[in-house]
Amino acid sequence: MVAYGMLAIILMVVDHRADLLTPVRSTLSLAIWPVQMAVDLPVRAGRWVSGQLASHDALEQQNQQLYDDLLKARMNLHKLESLVAENERLRILLNAAANQPGEVRAAELINVDLDPFRHRILINRGSRHGVFPGQPLVDANGVMGQVTLVSPMTAEVMLVSDPDHALPIQFNRTGLRSIAFGTGRTGELQLPHIPISADVLGGDLLVTSGLGGHFPPGIPVAVIERVTRTPGETFAVANATPVAALDRSREVLLLWPQSSPDDSADDANQDNPDAGTTIGESSDVLQQSEAPQ
């Protein structure tokens, strides 16, 4: 017993303090993968069955709704593209570095529950699909988290609400930069170091600032709930609600960072043969999806 106990304690300490066990973990996780897929299967099958049984009327209504949403999204996208072009021109005028678009690839959550004390989720893309540790994950509304552990077929993602997660953010309205920490509660992030005199209001939108190099800048993160200013303290504390549906999203997007300007296009095409989507070319994708009709 003592031998096994000591071995377990040593493993825990090594795993906690160093990254030495990560390759061991990745390879051994492959043995667990069939069981994870087996648990995921019923949920997926149930969804497929309910999809098959949906009434024709309901499907038509949903189709029409999606078409309307798509139309509105495309209108906004045209506006956005002219803004991007203007931004590029201004950057050139200011001799600032140009913004290189990264690549986007869709993934899905695997319906297994991980440890309830950590805010982690499992996605069905792994090192075989080019996923790397530290990769950002977003959903349709905003930032969800970062990839922590990569196995051949799956990857574990730490959500922004995890107490160990810290995200460099920027206030969209004022440009103030700060860091948002996870609190361990799903709907809450905390910003503990806001200068007491800063212009921060409830309802302010937080976006990624791009500092630290992990997340591309400008992606929505959270909305400020309340700001607590205690007289006499140097800093105000703000609480924010993440905009991503951390506990509900099924389809998520993995982001590949912008590489250096000369080889970004080549690398993207070589490494990812089943073509991801470049953020700047979204209008092309929309046209492609319309074509089969």
Next chain:
Amino acid sequence: MSRYRRGGGLALVSFIIGLALTMVPLPDNVELLRPYWLAMLLIYWCLELPEKIGMGAAFVAGIAMDLATGTLLGEHALSLVIVAFLVRRFRLRLRFFPMWQLTLVVLALLMNDRVVTLWINGLRGAEAPSWEFWIAPLIGAFLWPWIYLILDRARQRSATA
């Protein structure tokens, strides 16, 4: 097939099913109430099949659970090794306990495991868990007689097959 009849194969299958049950998604508010399936299965197999299922099996099962749930490698291994050790130590007495007394023993073991988990999580810096954390052993103890009966029935059927 004689190995299966002696129960080793059935033990492996039961552990895999226990692992699957540990991973089945539950709504957020009841997630902490999930019973410690692998511990209960381990208690059963340590009582019934001590020559095959010992602390080595407990360690491997714990590592498998750590891999599956994304916890520190060795966290559940330690808790299952402690459970296996206690069961083996008191096995000769436990074997002849009536079902209700055995259920109380299972409750005690699961509660002890909760304390160990709380300690490990505390060392890691996690915040104190809510009250549901302490309810999970009660649910586990409640399910124990059923697990015992199901596994006994399965063993009988595989022995006479």
